Amino acid sequence: MIxxxxxxxxxxxxxxSHPRFYWGETGNSGTAALFTLDIPASRGTVxxxxxxxxxxQNGWSRALHFEAAWVLVLTGLVYLAWGLGTAYFxxxxxxxxxxxxWGAVRAxxxxxxxxxxxxxxxxxxxxxVQRVTYLLVIFGLFPLVIWTGLAMxxxxxxxxxxxxxxxxxxxxxxxxxxxVSGFLVLFLVVHVTMIVRAGFWTRVKGMITGRVAPGEGV
Amino acid sequence: xxxxxxxRMVTMGLGAAAAGVAGLATASRLARRYxxxxxxGGTLYGAGETLTYAAQRLLTRxxxxxEFPRSMISKAPFANAVAPPGENFKRHLAAGFAxxxxxxxxxxxxxxSFSLADLKSLPAHSQITEVACEEGxxxxxxxxxxPLKNVLDAVGVLPQARYVVYFSIEPDWWESVxxxxxxxxxxxxxxxxxxxxxxxxxxxxxxxxxxxxxxxKSVKYITRMTVTDSLKGFGKGLGxxxxxxxxxxxxxx
Numbered sequence: 001m002i003x004x005x006x007x008x009x010x011x012x013x014x015x016x017s018h019p020r021f022y023w024g025e026t027g028n029s030g031t032a033a034l035f036t037l038d039i040p041a042s043r044g045t046v047x048x049x050x051x052x053x054x055x056x057q058n059g060w061s062r063a064l065h066f067e068a069a070w071v072l073v074l075t076g077l078v079y080l081a082w083g084l085g086t087a088y089f090x091x092x093x094x095x096x097x098x099x100x101x102w103g104a105v106r107a108x109x110x111x112x113x114x115x116x117x118x119x120x121x122x123x124x125x126x127x128x129v130q131r132v133t134y135l136l137v138i139f140g141l142f143p144l145v146i147w148t149g150l151a152m153x154x155x156x157x158x159x160x161x162x163x164x165x166x167x168x169x170x171x172x173x174x175x176x177x178x179x180v181s182g183f184l185v186l187f188l189v190v191h192v193t194m195i196v197r198a199g200f201w202t203r204v205k206g207m208i209t210g211r212v213a214p215g216e217g218v
Numbered sequence: 219x220x221x222x223x224x225x226r227m228v229t230m231g232l233g234a235a236a237a238g239v240a241g242l243a244t245a246s247r248l249a250r251r252y253x254x255x256x257x258x259g260g261t262l263y264g265a266g267e268t269l270t271y272a273a274q275r276l277l278t279r280x281x282x283x284x285e286f287p288r289s290m291i292s293k294a295p296f297a298n299a300v301a302p303p304g305e306n307f308k309r310h311l312a313a314g315f316a317x318x319x320x321x322x323x324x325x326x327x328x329x330x331s332f333s334l335a336d337l338k339s340l341p342a343h344s345q346i347t348e349v350a351c352e353e354g355x356x357x358x359x360x361x362x363x364x365p366l367k368n369v370l371d372a373v374g375v376l377p378q379a380r381y382v383v384y385f386s387i388e389p390d391w392w393e394s395v396x397x398x399x400x401x402x403x404x405x406x407x408x409x410x411x412x413x414x415x416x417x418x419x420x421x422x423x424x425x426x427x428x429x430x431x432x433x434x435k436s437v438k439y440i441t442r443m444t445v446t447d448s449l450k451g452f453g454k455g456l457g458x459x460x461x462x463x464x465x466x467x468x469x470x471x
Contacts, residue, residue, distance in 0.1 A: 018354035025286070026348065028355035030294035043353055045299050059464025060263070062352065066471065067266025078234070086223055154350055155274045155430045155470025158281040165284075170348065170356055210224025 003075070004188070006068035011181060013061035016042045016054055021178065025169030034175060073146060083138075092126065093135050099128040123198070123212050133187070141184050148177035253380065253396070257449040257457030258467040271468040278470070279398050283429035286346045291412060292357035295349075297419035300388075300438065307387050307439060315423040320369075320407070324383075324444035327374035334423055337407055340364040340372075345404055347429045349436070352469070359420075361427050362410030367401045370445070378447045383458075384426050385442040393437050393458040394449060394467075395428055404429040407440070432469035434460060 019037040020029070027033065029046055040050035042058065083089045098104070108127045126134065150156050151164040151173035167173045195203045206212045249255050254272035258264065303311070310318055315334060323329040342364055350356040370382070375397075383394040399405055406427040409416055416422035421438030428435040449457045457467035 014354070017352075020355070022355075025290065026292050026356045026358050028292075028294070028296035028351075028357055030296045031292075046353075058352065063263035063266060063464070063466060066270055066466075067263050070266050070269045078231070082227055088223075152350075153471035154283065154348075154432060155278045155281075158283045158430045159278040161284050170350060174354055208228070210227075 003068040003071040004184075006064055007072065008181070008185065010061035010065040010068070013042075013057040014065060015178070017056065017058045018043065018046055019048065020046065021175045022171035023168075023175060024171055027171040069146075069149065076142060089135070089138075093131050093138075095128045095131045099131075104128045105132075123202075123206070137184070137187050141180055141187070145177060145180045145184060148173045148180060152177065256466075256468045257381075257394075257455070258461035261456065261461065267466055267468065270466075270471060274468070274470050275396075275398065278430065280402075281430070283345075283347050283404050286348065286358050288346060288360070290358050291346060291360055295357040295359050295412075295420070296355060297417070298351060298433070300419075304388055310387070310423075311418065318423050318441070320424060320441060320443065322369060322373045322443045322445070324446050325376040325379045326370075326445050327376065328372075330369075330373045332369065334409065337364055337369070337424070338409060340368045343403075343406065344410075345406065345427075345429065347404065347427075349433045352432045352434055352465070360412050361406055361408045361429075362413075362416075363406040363408035363427070365403055366405045366407055366426065367403070369407060369443075370400065373445075375445055379445045380447045381445075381449055381457075383444045383446060383449070383452055384437055384440055386437050387439045387441045390459055391437055391439075392453070393426075393428075393435050393460065394452070395431075395435065399428055399430065402430065430470050432471070434465065435469045 015037075016039065018029075019039050019041055020027070020033040021035050021037075022031065023034045036048070039048070040052045040054050041048050042054040042056040044053050095104075105128055108129045112127075112129075147163065148167065151167055152170060157164045157170075164170055164173055167176065202212070246255075249268070249272055254268070254275055256264075256267050256271040259268040259271070261267070318334050319331050320337065321329070321331045342362060344360055344362040346358060346360045348356050348358045366382070379397060381394045381396055382400040383392060385392040395405070404427075406429075408421065408425045408427045409423065411417065411420055411422075416425060421436070424440045425436055425438045426440050444452075446452075449455060453459065454462050456462055460469070461467045
């Protein structure tokens, strides 16, 4: 969580040094952008339409970004090993047999959107929407954000050219990295909102100890 | 899932962390022995820098930067802003760089000084590679020059050498690379770009192109090089000017 927030803040700072995005292999201030963010840059050479140049925080931001990435990746590997070793992904995240239908998804959405706090049963297990979302985040978004990030490393690309070539080029990797990070932030916001709705401290206690006292989950 | 397994996971995590700390001391000794600690490894973000540098040295010691077809050469290469040229550079510019020299000293058996003509007489190579700036932008160009290795071979690098430090004619602009990058076939003393002379705004008359690292390692207007076994005596001892300004010494990421 700390590593993710560090990555988010520093990623934003790095982005500010060149808030223009491109598609393909190359792109710079002399070429047309795919799209630009309407903010001033922290470098004077970037045409932003603003006279103002933001304070440059690129140096420490890059260092912390990569350090936090290491923490996230190493923690993630431990989590993956644990999840596979204990069959956690199969038992607790793969949608239960009776729930693999659009009807089940609709039922969950109706129940969640229409009513206040989740009931006793929901505090002990994940519903089908949660399960599918978590699987997409764990096996989709996180691998993608790591891949697109690595694809921007010139040394890594020299060893594994396919990492960037398959994506369609360095600038495509950068643009995808931005969007995938955006989806991860969206997940985080919704996730935290749902936790707050379900009772913040109860849930955080549950996450750490794995225990939900009877009656506490409601 | 049962509460026992999750509790056990937390306990096991703490156990693993303790084992990790113990292992770290051993790892650090091994890493030092095999040259996997960057010169700025002791700074605030040194742990991340060290992991990155060590991983890349184990993974990419000999790998080649991607080369591109001629058709992908950027029509709009972008020359980043540089500080206004100093008096020294202006004098050389006015003289058409006729007296530009590159001196190479330090841990070498035959310290030398090379004119641009000397460098041009060495075997010339070209590479079509991408320049990627740490800000995020990039372009592809053809770079023409002689691999640094040819010059290092000419001066005879001593076996204990570990780094090559290189200086721009402009003050406080210097970098260094380890021998893996110094002897790499795509590390060029660059004299030409896209079939012409290397333009001043792209680093002419002489730029060291380090193709597997971000562009800030490719210092413009090179006049001096020193081969060394330790970076302690240079600047603040962090390896180059970049870490002194908060940037990573190793920019291969």
